[in-house]
Amino acid sequence: MTLLSFKGGxxxxxxxxxxxxxxxxxxxxxxxxxxxxxxxxxxxxxxxxVGQQVKTGQVIGEPQGTISAYVHSPVTGTVxxxxxxxxxxxxxAVEAITIERTSDDDWELLPAVDYERASREExxxxxxxxxxxxxxxxxxxxxxxxxxxxxxxxxxxxGAECEPYLTIDHRVMIERNDEVLLGIEITKRILGVKSVYIxxxxxxKDAIDLLEKKWAGKVQVVPLRTKYPQGAEKQLIKAITGKExxxxxxxxxxxxxxxxVSTMLAIKQAIIDRxxxxxxxxxLSGECVKENGNWWVRIGTPISWVIENLGKGFVxxxxxxxxxxxxxxxxxxxxxxxxxxxxxxxxITVIQEQERISTNCIRxxxxxxxCPMNLQPYLLxxxxxxxxxxxAVAIGxxxxxxxxxxxxxxxANVEHVKSIKLAKKVYKALRGGKK
Numbered sequence: 001m002t003l004l005s006f007k008g009g010x011x012x013x014x015x016x017x018x019x020x021x022x023x024x025x026x027x028x029x030x031x032x033x034x035x036x037x038x039x040x041x042x043x044x045x046x047x048x049x050v051g052q053q054v055k056t057g058q059v060i061g062e063p064q065g066t067i068s069a070y071v072h073s074p075v076t077g078t079v080x081x082x083x084x085x086x087x088x089x090x091x092x093a094v095e096a097i098t099i100e101r102t103s104d105d106d107w108e109l110l111p112a113v114d115y116e117r118a119s120r121e122e123x124x125x126x127x128x129x130x131x132x133x134x135x136x137x138x139x140x141x142x143x144x145x146x147x148x149x150x151x152x153x154x155x156x157x158x159g160a161e162c163e164p165y166l167t168i169d170h171r172v173m174i175e176r177n178d179e180v181l182l183g184i185e186i187t188k189r190i191l192g193v194k195s196v197y198i199x200x201x202x203x204x205k206d207a208i209d210l211l212e213k214k215w216a217g218k219v220q221v222v223p224l225r226t227k228y229p230q231g232a233e234k235q236l237i238k239a240i241t242g243k244e245x246x247x248x249x250x251x252x253x254x255x256x257x258x259x260x261v262s263t264m265l266a267i268k269q270a271i272i273d274r275x276x277x278x279x280x281x282x283x284l285s286g287e288c289v290k291e292n293g294n295w296w297v298r299i300g301t302p303i304s305w306v307i308e309n310l311g312k313g314f315v316x317x318x319x320x321x322x323x324x325x326x327x328x329x330x331x332x333x334x335x336x337x338x339x340x341x342x343x344x345x346x347x348i349t350v351i352q353e354q355e356r357i358s359t360n361c362i363r364x365x366x367x368x369x370x371c372p373m374n375l376q377p378y379l380l381x382x383x384x385x386x387x388x389x390x391x392a393v394a395i396g397x398x399x400x401x402x403x404x405x406x407x408x409x410x411x412a413n414v415e416h417v418k419s420i421k422l423a424k425k426v427y428k429a430l431r432g433g434k435k
Contacts, residue, residue, distance in 0.1 A: 001223055002223075003202055003223050003224060003225040004199075004222060004223070004224055004225065004239040004240060005224060005225035005227055005230065005239050006227075006230070006235040006238045006239045006372055007372070007374065008369065008370055008371050008372040008373075008374070008405065009227040009228055009229060009230065009235070009370065009372050009405060010227070010228050010370050010405045010408050010409055011226075011227060011228065012164050012228055012328070012329060012408060013164060014164055014203060014226070015164045015165050015285075016164075016165065016166075016167050016170070016203065017165065017167075017285050017286075017292050018165075018167045018171075018283055018284075018285050018292045018293055018294050019167045019170055019171075019204075021167070021171070021292065021293045021294050022171065022175065022294070023168070023171050023172070023175060023281055023294040023295065023296060024293060024294070024295055024296070025295070025296045026295045026296060026297045026298070026301070026306075026309070026310055027309065028075060028101060028104070028105075028298065029075070029101065029298060029300075029301045029302070029305050029309075030100065030101050031098065031099070031100050031101065031302070031305075032073075032074050032075055032098070032099050032101070032298060032299070032300030032301055032302075032340065033085065033096050033097070033098050033099075033300050033302065033338075033340040034060065034061075034071060034073070034074065034096060034097045034098075034099065034299065034300040034340065035071075035087060035094050035095070035096045035300075035340065035342060036061045036071060036094065036095040036096060036097070037087070037090060037094045037095075038069065038071055038131070038133065038139065038299070038342050038343045038344075039067075039068065039069040039131075039133045039139045039140070039141050039343065040067060040133075040138065040139055040140045040141065041065060041066075041067030041068045041069075041140075041141060042063070042064045042065035042067065042068040043061075043064065043068070043094065043095060044061030044062055044063055044064065044068060044069065044070065044071045045061060045062050045063075045064050046060065046061055046082050046095060046097055047059065047060060047061065047062055048060045048079050048082070048097060049079065049082065050079055050080060050081060050082060051078065051079065052078070052079045053077070053078055053079075053102075054073040054076070054077065054078075054079060054099060055073065055076050055106045055107060055108040056073060056074065056075055056076045056105040056106060056107050056108065056278065057072050057073065057107050057108045057109060057110075057275060057276050057278055058072060058073045058108040059071070059072055059276075060072060060073050060079075060097050060099075061097070063128075063141075066144070067140075067141055067144055068141065069128075069131050069132075069133055069141045069143075070128070070129060070130070070131035070276070071097075071131055072131055072276040072277070072278050073099055073278070074099075074278040074279060074298035074299050074300045074301075075099055075101040075105070075298060075300075076101065076102060076103050076104070076105055076106040077099045077100050077101040077102045077103070078099065078100050078102055079097060079098070079099055080098045080099065080100050081096075081097070081098035082095070082096075082097050082098075083095070083096065083098075084096070086335075086336070087339070088325065088332050088333065088334050088335060088336075088339055089325065089332055089342060096340075099300070107275075109274040109275065110126055110129055110130055110270060110274040110275065110276055111126065111129070111274070112274060113126055113271060115186055115189075115271045115272065120189065120190050120192070123186060123189060123190050123271060124143055124146060124147060124190055125143075126270055126271055127142055127143045127146060127190070127267060127270060127271075128141075128143035129270075129276070130266070130267075130269075130270035130275075130276040130277055131276050131277045131343075132263065132266045132267060132270060132276075132277050133263075133277070133343050133344065134259070134260055134263055134344065135260050135262035135263045135266060135280060135343065135344060135346065136158055136169075136231065136260035136262070136263070136344070136346065137326060137330070137344045137346060138344065139342070139343055139344035142259070142263060142266075142267070145257060145259070146187065146190050146191060146257070148191075148250075148252035148257060149252060150252050150253065150255070151192075151255065152191055152192075152193055152252055152255045152256060152257050153193055153194070153195060153255045153256075154193060154195045154196075154197070154241070154255055154256045154257070155184070155187060155188060155191060155193045155195070155196045155197075155256075155257050155258075155259065156196075156197050156198070156199065156236060156237065156240055156241075156256060156257070156258045156259075157180075157184060157196065157197065157198035157199070157219070157258075157259055157260075157261055157264060158198075158199060158231055158233070158236055158258055158259065158260045158261065159173055159198050159199060159200040159201075159204070159207065159261045160199050160200065160201050160224055160230045160231030160236060161201065161204070161231055162201060162226075162227070162228045162229055162230040162231040162232075163228070163231070163326065163327030163328070163329055163330065163331075163347075164228075164327050164328050164329065165283065165285040165286060165327050165328065165347065165349045166283045166285070166326075166327045166346055166347040166349075167283050167285070167294060168262065168281040168282055168283045168294050168346055168347060169260065169261045169262055169281075169346070170204050170207055171281070171294045172261050172262055172265055172281055173200070173204070173207040173210070173211060173261055174206065174207055174210065176265055177210065177211060177214060177215070178214075179265055179268045179269075180261055180264045180265050180268070181214075181215060181218065181219070182268045182272065183263075183264030183265055183266070183267040183268035183271075184196060184218075184219060184264050185218075186267055186268065186271050187259060187264060187267060191257055193257075195220075196218070196219045196220065197219065197220045197221075197222050197240050197241075198211065198215075198219050198220070198221055198222065198261075199222045199224050199230075199231075199236050199239065199240050200221065200222070200223060200224060201223075201224050201225070201226045201227075201230055201231075202223050202224065202225065202226050203226045205223075208221055208223050222239075222240050224236075224239055224240075225239075228329060228403070228405065229329070229330075229372055229401070229403040229405065232372065232401050232403060233245075233251060233258045234251075234372075234373070234401065235372050236258060237251060237254075237256055237258065241256065243256070247396070247399050248398065248399075262280065262281055262346070265281075266280075277299070277343055278298060278299055279296055279297060279298045279299060280296070280297065280299060280341075280343060280345070280346070281294060281295070281296055281297075281346075282294070282295055282297055282341070282345060282346055282347050282348065283295075283346065283347040283348075283349075284306060284307070284310055284311050284347070284348050284350075285347065285348075285349055285350070286349045286350035286351045287315070287318075287350075287351060287352065288314055288315050288318050288321045288322075288350040288351055288352055289307060289311035289312075289313070289314060289315065289350040290311055290312040290313055290314070290315055291310070291311050291312045292311070293310065293311075295310055297310075297341060298341075299340075299341055299342065299343055300340045300341060301340060301341050302337065302338050302339065302340050302341075303323065303325075303334060303337050303338070303339050303340070303341065303348060304337035304338060306341070306348060307323075307337065307348070307350065311350070314350070318352055319352075320352060320353035321350060321351075321352060321353065322350070322351050322352065322353040323337065323348065323349075323350050324348065324349040324350075324351070325339070325341075325342070325345050325347075325348060326345070326346065326347055326349065327347060327349055328349055328351060329403065329404045329405075329408065330402065330403060330404060331347075331349055356413045356415075357413060358412065358413045358414055358415060359412045359413065359414075360412065361378050361381070361382070361412055361414055362411065362412050363378070364411060364412075365378075366409040366410060366411065367405075367406035367407075367409055367410055367414075367416060369409075370405040370406055370408070370409040371405060371406055372401070372403065372405060373396065373399050373400060373401060375395070375396045375399060375400060376395060376396075377400075377406035377416040377420070378406075378414070378416070379395060380392055380395065380396070380397055380400065380416065380419075380420050380423075381406075381414060381416040381419050381420060383395075383397075383423075384397070384419040384420055384422065384423035385419050387423075387426075389423055389426060389427040389430070389431075390427075392423055392427075393427060397420065397423060397424060397427065398424060398427075400417075400420050400424070402417055402420065402421055403417075404417050
């Protein structure tokens, strides 16, 4: 069997501790805190007030601008607060709505549509009204991505899940593949494409074998080499098609749209079940939490509730516990366990903090060989720290996908990604994204 891949990347320990754990449905939390910025682009505008009663699935935030998304209530209850709270994902205070649950679900469903007869525009409108965003982590509004500015002929489904510890997409492919396929068929109709591929890393051979059998003639299953960041959009495209997304460009520039496995499930649930995106599958894993597993959890659930109720608390006797939204490579550390889950939060990883003592770059070039974007991370780090942003942009600063392969491979423990991420933010703020 030929396993496709890309140039660069690293091989961190997989630690797929929950790969055989069936997805369970979490109990309803008593309180949820729902950010109005659950997506790339402009934050949603709150349309509810303190004291108002809301139903499960009811719109509580309306999109503002072209790139934005609807936000819905994950529970039935009473709005107790509309205020700004700190978000580790966005690095700033973001408006959020707090809801105290008062009963079991009393649903407000999406409009009904006959997906076999509905037009492309009708299907796309439901996807928009459902508030669906990319569930692989980027949270880009799906209705925008499914209306590319250029014609596309290929849909690629991302089933790689290359981050250590995370296994939710793997389990979705095993347990909910019929629904995922229905979501793919709907997405094909919206995009008007005929070619569909799904890329799956070889460490999920059970999923590869199952989907090759069940999806034969409908979706081409592509086994991928197990390597990080195999699930990054540009690397997935390169591995499967051999094509490269141009610098500063989009996959649609080369006729391709990429969607995550769980996003396909969300599309099916919106069109067929009439349910907006108010919960998602996620992995809770790591050596520092008592019980690991895969769960369906309501968006807005505080991480503290997840760890205590689903993970049965922290393992005793371990100091310096690190809690990440996501996996250990690209996950975002949380400073407060009151932080709520977002739509793009595919996992919570609870591991022991490892002390990293950085020294000066030793010019070994390991980061260059590891970089999947063919950049020079050591030089980007240097220019970023010296605030030479225009020079850094000239050699590819904005092409960095922030995967962390450079930092992982560095024997001097240089944290390239930290300085690069900061430089990108400063450059865009100062230059407006333009030189």
